[in-house]
Amino acid sequence: DQQVKQNSPSLSVQEGRISILNCDYTNSMFDYFLWYKKYPAEGPTFLISISSIKDKNEDGRFTVFLNKSAKHLSLHIVPSQPGDSAVYFCAASDSGGSNYKLTFGKGTLLTVNP
């Protein structure tokens, strides 16, 4: 059973607009969430994270929102740039039982059109 779900396989936005990538999780023990970005022929690279004690974390153009009651998080990219075109993976961990092992979603391919 998939514990981290990214229900949109792809998303296309115009340059300068907002990109919103969504992620849902089912395991209530997850308490740390991360977003990774992956370009073709490269490994995933860390983008931004959020602890369950927060509901928002911001880093430049990237903001992650966490809604624990809905078991939902989202990544906002504002403004979107063509260089943001990549696959974005949502990941979650349980600092207790799994000892920070990550469970990944299937990824969302973001295309930012000039």
Next chain:
Amino acid sequence: DADVTQTPRNRITKTGKRIMLECSQTKGHDRMYWYRQDPGLGLRLIYYSFDVKDINKGEISDGYSVSRQAQAKFSLSLESAIPNQTALYFCATQPTGAADTQYFGPGTRLTVL
């Protein structure tokens, strides 16, 4: 130089062959992981190691084995490769004892004919 390196970067082999994928890191992290990525399936954990003497199975360990030769080296073996092991394989490292990110290598594209 890259902090996490993987060799080979690409490999084509035949069914039944034994294959070893190697991972080396200079980050000094104790924790190392092997994942595979398949189209539409995301990243799935094969094996992980929290230190040199610790090896653990992930969610899809069948058909794979690993060896942690040193803190810096973690190898993944396919004892008898089969076509459904065709995938992208990633090694990752992580610092110990913190809710911290994992750092990924560039990946190995393995094709089993």
